[in-house]
Amino acid sequence: MYEHDVVVVGAGGAGLRAAIAAQEQGADVALVTKLHPVRSHTGAAEGGINAALREGDSWEDHAYDTMKGSDYLGDAPAVETLCQDSPEEVIQLEHWGMAFSRDDDGRVSQRPFGGLSFPRTTYAGAETGHHLLHTLYEQVVKRGIEVYDEWYVSDLAVTAEDDPESRSCHGVVAYDIKSGELAGFVAREGVVLATGGLGQVYDHTTNAVANTGDGVAMAYRAGVPIEDMEMIQFHPTTLPSTGVLISEGVRGEGGILYNGADERFLFEHGYANNAGELASRDVVSRAELTEVNEGRGIEDEYVHLDMRHLGEERITDRLENILHLAEDFEGVDGLSEPMPVKPGQHYAMGGVETNEHGETVVSGLYAVGECACASVHGSNRLGGNALPELIVFGARAGCHAAGGEFDPARITVGETGDSEVGSVESPVALGEAGLSSGDVAADGGAAAAPGGAAVGPDETVQRTVEREQARVDRLLTKEDGVNHAEVRADVQETMTRNVNVFREEEGLKTALADIREARERYQDVYVSDPSRTFNTDLIHTIETRNVLDLAEAITLGALARDEFRGAHWRKEHQERKDDEWLRHTMLTWTDGEPRLWYKPVVLEGGSRAYEPSSRSY
Ligand SMILES: Cc1cc2nc3c(=O)[nH]c(=O)nc-3n(C[C@H](O)[C@H](O)[C@H](O)COP(=O)(O)OP(=O)(O)OC[C@H]3O[C@@H](n4cnc5c(N)ncnc54)[C@H](O)[C@@H]3O)c2cc1C
Structure with a gap:
């Protein structure tokens, strides 16, 4: 058994920032991560970090843009915190040595990004996440924070009330993963989940194979509500053959989208005048x-993104990485040819419900980064708003988990995060959707099966180790x-086919039925590789259960939300219904089945109220 004050699960931007903040409070911190920290997916972030500098x-303008971008499903206090704290956190990164791109006068460069009313996206070439990750990891090494890398966290040790x-x-x-040892980690003060995205629920995604939503699924099975899971972002410029991202920075620098008839369709067909x-x-x-659907695409699949007119000097200065990606993955020279692009799964706006300290309803459990939902993105995240979320809320969660006070003037406990469990009944009949309370996968149920006697910390961890050992x-x-x-x-195939950019009732029901059928087959899953060391077959098998649970959560939320808001488009419901749907979709794993309920969106910020208005660009 290992023991630390704060155990941070995940060492991407969010986990590293949380660990640093906890250590600054004097805590003995452990980072436990299935990948080496600098292999975390934050390293793939290309375009930049938004900060009003x-x-x-x-x-205030950043907050307004973010609320509008969220299609009024973001919670205003959390959005304001993000936008207020982001400049300070970006300057902190700069002071820690992050190699931001700079203008001729020496100031950190900023570029335009989608949905922003000001060019406020700071960047480091088209490798912003790589530089951010390395800068934070240097601080972790400098501070002597203990890193357990290639350790796969398979469950949370939660009491059983x-x-x-x-x-x-x-x-x-x-x-x-190296030795096959299964061990308990006791966290004297708190566990911070920072496990990143869930892109592997889809088969065409910008996310790495490691992005299986482990933290969200573990928290969900431990009884923590998960929020707005149906809100999945599909990025418009991914390479068709692989899903590899072509950064929004290309369009920020002036890149143009053309259809098969060489029309600049966003203007010529009136999508965004x-x-x-x-x-x-x-x-x-x-x-x-x-x-594409109306026959104006290329090869019935994609459109073109053209950056040739930007010129070689500007491209190699600011977007060199894009040239390599287009060449390596699509065989296209971006200096002399347009690049083929199509939408692909990119980001989960929803996640583990938290307040602005990263706290969940389970005491001692925090979540931060892409696995969390402090509710700053609502139904559509603006490009460049995820990286500030990692550092702003990472710092807050790490500090709070270690017992510190973080800038109390701005903290708004009770306004965004204090959930009322079970407020509204589900409009979805789970039986009709093909789900029943018996649908628990073979390798374990909720982390905290209700009804157990209260036990102390060490025993809670020990019991969870024993249960996990039996499962392995x-x-x-x-x-x-x-x-x-x-x-x-x-599961990936049905999600990509039926729970994508365009969603309709029949397809969503088909996806639920497919997920249920896949879940039944999972009951009989086995691991063909019996070895104890580097057994990726075993890890992927455990991860697949998380993929199943989250696919179901996304689809249930999507089926229930009968309106069109942000990234959630419904064929049968073509209007945003503010009277009915200014509320968050909440899902709790209760008595062996998912239960949907809702809580209101908070549109009242500290500086103003954000009245929903029509959203055009
Ligand atoms: C290609 C791409 C480009 C992007 N570009 C931008 C951009 O320019 N600007 C922007 O704002 N956003 C961008 N985003 C979004 C943003 O990069 C991510 O949301 C963010 O980096 C996620 O950070 P994270 O720390 O939450 O997770 P990650 O960086 O994914 O880290 C997750 C960590 O959790 C660990 N982990 C996961 N599961 C387990 C487990 N079971 N046990 C132990 N450890 C575990 C992993 O090892 C890893 O260390 C981009 C996303 C992608 C995919």
């Missing part, structure tokens, strides 16, 4: 697919059955 810009709000998290169970290519991502993705042993000794890869592929 310059004269003529203000955090019936009411999730009475439960406590005392640590985690992790599997050492003012902002054109720099409309927000949901708008551009729908426009591209409409062009069962998977490793089962002699044959279903391979996880088949199950995962089927």
Whole structure:
């Protein structure tokens, strides 16, 4: 058994920033991560970090753009915190040595990005995330923070009270990928989940294979509500063959989208008469697919992104990485040819419900970064708003988990994060959707099965280790059955086909039925590789259960929300319904089945109220 004050699960931008903040409070911190920190997916971020740094810009304008971008599903206090704290956190990164691109006068460069009313996206070439990750990791090394890398956290050690709000998290169970050892980590003060995105729920995604939504799924099964899961962002410029991202920075620098008839369709077909290519991502993705569906695409699949007119000098100075990606993955020379692009899954706006300290309803359990939902993105995230979320809320969560006070003047506990569990009944009949309370996968149920007697921290962790050991042993000794890869592929395929940019009722119901069928097959899953060391077959098998749970959560939320808001387009419901739907979709794993409920959006910020208005670009 290992023991630390604060255990941070995940070492991407959010986890590293949280660990630094906790260490600054004097805590003994451990980072437990399935990948080496600098292999975390934050390193793939290209375009930049939004921060109102310059004269003529203000955090209030940033907050307004973010609320509008969210299609009024963001919570205003959290959005204002993001925008107020982002400049300070970006300057902190600069002071820690992050190699931002600079203008001739020496100031940190800023570029336009979609949905922004001011060019406020700071960047480091087209490798912003790489530089951010390395800068934060240097601080972790400098401070001597203990890193357990290639340790896979498979469950949370949570007490077993019936009411999730009475439960406590005392640590985690992790599997050492190098040795096959399963060990408990006791967290004396708090566990911070920073496990990143869930792109592997889809088969065409910009996300890495490691992005399986582990933290969201573990928290969900431990009784923590998950929020706005149906809100998935599809990025308009991904390479068709692989899903590799072509940064919005290309359009920020002046790149142009053309359809198969060489029309600048965003203007010529009236999708975004003012902002054109720099409309927000949901708008551009729908426009591209409409062009393709109406026969104006290229090879019935994609459109062109052209940056040739920017000239070689500007491209190599600011977008060199894009040239390599287009050449390596699509065989296209971006200096002399347009690049093929189409929408692909990119980001999860929803996640583990938290307040602005990163706290969840389970005491001692925090979440931050893409796995969390402090509710700053609502139904559509603006490009460049995820990286500031990592550092702003990472710092807050790490500090709070270590018992510190973070800038109390701005903290708004009770306004955004204090959830009322079970406020509104689900409009979705789960039975009708093909789900029942028996649908619990073979390798374990909720982390905290209700009804158990109260036990102390060490015993809670020890019991969870024993349960996880039994699960791993069962998977490793089962002699044959279903391979996880088949199950995962089927889920990814149905999600990409039915729960994508354009959604309709029949397709959503088909996806739910497919997920249920895949879940049944998963009951018979086995691991063909019996070895104890570097057993990626075992890890992927465990991850596949998370993929299943999250696919179901996304689809349930999408089926229930019968309106069109932000990234959530419904064929049968073509209007944003503010009277009914200014509320967050909440999902809680209760008595072995998902339960949908809702809580209101907070549109009242500290500086103003954000009245929903029509959203055009
Ligand atoms: C290609 C791409 C480009 C992007 N560009 C931008 C951009 O320019 N600007 C912007 O604002 N946003 C951008 N985004 C979004 C942004 O980069 C991500 O949302 C963000 O980096 C996620 O950071 P994170 O720290 O939450 O997770 P990650 O960086 O993904 O880190 C997750 C960590 O959790 C660990 N982990 C996961 N599961 C487990 C487990 N079970 N046990 C142990 N450890 C675990 C992993 O090892 C990893 O260390 C981009 C996203 C992508 C995919």
